[in-house]
Amino acid sequence: MTVETRKVSLTETAETVLQRRYYLKDAQGHPVENWEKLCRRVANAVALPDRELDDYEEVRDHFFSLIYSLDFLPNSPCLMNAGTGIGQLSACFVLPVEDSMEGIFTAVKNGALVHKTGGGTGYSFSRLRPRNATVSSTQGVASGPLSFAAVFDVATETIKQGGKRRGANMGVMRVDHPDIMDFICAKEDQTRFNNFNFSVAITDEFMQALYDEREYALVDPVTKEIVSSLNARTVFDKIVDLAWHNGEPGVLFIDAANRANPTPQLGEFEATNPCGEQWLLPYESCNLGSINLGNFVEGGRVDYDRLARTTRLATRFLDNVIDCNVFPIPEIKEMTMKTRKIGLGIMGMHDMLIQMGLSYASNEGRKLCAEVMKYIRTISEETSIELAKVKGPFPAFDPAINTYTPRRNAALTSIQPTGTVSMIADCASGCEPYFSIVMVKHVMDGDKLLMVNKHFEEIARAEGFYSTELMARVADSGTVVGHEEIPVKWQEIFCTAQDITPSDHIQMQGILQQSGVDSSISKTINMPNTATKEDVRLAYLMGYEMGCKGLTVYRDGSRDGQVLNTKSAS
Ligand code: CDP
Structure with a gap:
């Protein structure tokens, strides 16, 4: 069976990131890979534990297609190290x-x-x-x-x-x-x-x-x-x-x-772990990967069938990573092999919401995200149960203590920040809303470049309200809200991390945690600079009451030399 691969074009930013840090280099430091070669290297290495199985070649080609199409990306160490002499693949x-x-x-x-x-x-x-x-x-x-x-x-x-x-x-x-x-x-x-x-x-x-x-x-x-x-x-x-x-x-x-x-x-x-999405026992390690939800909206609907196929493959991919991983010390190998935890998560969640015409801060938006996360969790667990039948459950599984069906992986889902992999996939990071819709990028010789969100640009052009002058004003004010040329509907849908309330952020984290996340979620509860200490106090209480397993709040501009800000990025 030949595996169909969707054509993909990488953005300039993605290419730059890949060339600097991901493509293998020759002795002079020049990249010797391109995106296709990198994906082949990773897919070949991660499929290898299945080389004795009947579906080996098919699985290897599916793994390639999964990454190449940007439907799913494993965490950076896997992209960087799989199939190389380093071979340590976990984050x-x-x-x-x-x-x-x-x-x-x-x-x-x-x-x-x-x-x-x-x-x-x-x-x-x-x-x-x-x-x-x-x-x-x-x-x-x-x-x-x-x-x-x-x-x-x-x-x-x-x-x-x-x-x-x-x-x-x-x-x-x-x-x-x-x-x-x-x-x-x-x-x-x-x-x-x-x-x-x-x-x-x-x-x-x-x-x-x-x-x-x-x-x-x-x-x-x-x-x-x-x-x-x-x-x-x-x-x-x-x-x-x-x-x-x-x-x-x-x-x-x-x-x-x-x-x-x-x-x-x-x-x-x-x-x-450092960003808080993965609880682990001493000496455990975990490899992560994220499904790019922005790629699963077709004609205003989530393509659940394709999402299921991707989830099954992604689960098998992450499970295989454990077997081809080169662990830094024996204690880590021993503990990790006992529980075989994986962290399957998402990115581009905001892209999905935008394409569905839903605001991040709406009940319908939250409902959809919870439904999708729950779906991913269910399919991932089914896959892990199936894998256990073929390859055995995780060795520490004890039917006297663990009341769930024997499965291959003790934990399945968590939501990683996707700080770099979302740049490769050109989507909103993890389960976060976009941080800005129009940014000013300072390029060489003092010029400024307006970076407009791809969905916003498409809609603004299609509906006839795009102009460089408006984009510059959006960049300057840091928000799409309050510009009368922009229809109110789009002002709501393109609300960013700074436009929505801390309660909206926490509600999203809470509902995702409850609906389909085994481990935890990396998320920032953004607050405006004017937020009070009482706002922070109430945020922590709300996070606790909603069953979150951790909470990070950040008040805009509060850290010295804040790198990311809504109005400019260089
Ligand atoms: O996008 P990428 O796979 O590069 O990483 P991420 O999703 O931003 O971060 C996932 C995890 O990788 C973090 O929670 C850390 O455990 C680890 N990490 C790290 O060790 N060092 C970094 N500079 C960034 C991430």
């Missing part, structure tokens, strides 16, 4: 940090090995004894989790990830750790811990204390003794205060994550 890792010198510096070393191959690492510092606790071997006092976190930060700074991307870390501390206030304030000084995202792991017990307006206990993780207590409101207000100031720390709802732990027999979740 997400969580490494344990044990409370000993040996444990801490083993984690530093393992993190360095992961970063070298393009992966990101999450660490929980919750197991480390608090600052000033006794150290029996030296009869001294402990310097505390934060001083060790600084070592991880410096190590990351020193290693560039395979020369292609800088290392990224997530640092997590439980809200009941005695050093929690130091942790919350650690990034107040914006020159410190720049290679980390910091998130506070908030427990249900803490939330209850917050609702009851009372104190909660701080527990020494080594002795398990209650060493003191803090007022929950004071701690929460400090998190809110600093998140309002510069977007950190984020919050993770760790009990919600552990309630959904598919393999509690192997341990508890303590941390996520």
Whole structure:
């Protein structure tokens, strides 16, 4: 059977990104690949574990077509490393940090090995004894989790990830750790811990204390003794205060994550990967991939049949990645092979909504996204169950504990940010709304170029309201809202991350989480510069109540030297 491949044209931006960081290069640094060759390299490598199966050649050609058509893209390490000497294909890792010198510096070393191959690492510092606790071997006092976190930060700074991307870390501390206030304030000084995202792991017990307006206990993780207590409101207000100031720390709802732990027999979740979409057990890794939903709207309807075919193939692709992966250390290989987690997600969700004529901030828009995510989850699970029949369920599956049907992968879905892969696919990132509709790009010799959203340009031209002058005004105001030449309907449909309310952002995250996401979702709750601390406080409460497993808020312009802004990008 010949596999049909849809023709694709890459944008100039996509080509530039690919040439700089994805295509293999010769000794002089010149790219020796193009998009087709890259897709063949990746498809051939990822199909290889199936070489003994009857449908091997067909599957290999389907994998090629899947990526080449931009219907689905795996995470960057897979695109960069598959079929090369590096062969490490995953984006997400969580490494344990044990409370000993040996444990801490083993984690530093393992993190360095992961970063070298393009992966990101999450660490929980919750197991480390608090600052000033006794150290029996030296009869001294402990310097505390934060001083060790600084070592991880410096190590990351020193290693560039395979020369292609800088290392990224997530640092997590439980809200009941005695050093929690130091942790919350650690990034107040914006020159410190720049290679980390910091998130506070908030427990249900803490939330209850917050609702009851009372104190909660701080527990020494080594002795398990209650060493003191803090007022929950004071701690929460400090998190809110600093998140309002510069977007950190984020919050993770760790009990919600552990309630959904598919393999509690192997341990508890303590941390996520750097962008928060993947909860993992210590030493687990996970490879991600995203279906480009913008490619699945035909004549104003979602093509569910094609979406199902793509989901089946994408699930099999990600499952195969586990078998052809070269893991950085044996412990990671062992844990990853036990649970075989994959992170199938989406990108171009806003492109889908726009093509369906729905606003990101509408009930109908949310309903559609939830339905699509649920559909992907269902088909992916069916595929994983089918794969288990052929290749066996994940080895840690225990029918006495795991009540679901035996499947090949302990976790199936999560929504990654798609920071770079969405640039290759030319679509809105992950489940985010577009950040702007018209941007000014500063090109060489001081010229400015207007970059207009492809859907908006098409509609504006078709309906006769396109003009360079209007586009310049949209770029200048940072929004399509309020320009009278633009019909109100399109003003609503082309609302961006800054035009919609924080509640709209959270509702979308919440509904996606509830409807079809096993692990978690990377999403920013954007707020205008004028947002108050009370707005941030209410956002966290709403996220918790909607069952989100974490929340990141960002107030426009609050971080020094903010790179991305609605009006210009260079
Ligand atoms: O689009 P791409 O596949 O490059 O990555 P992403 O979706 O923006 O990020 C997915 C995950 O890759 C993050 O959550 C991190 O775990 C990891 N990552 C990293 O380690 N270093 C980076 N510079 C970017 C992402």
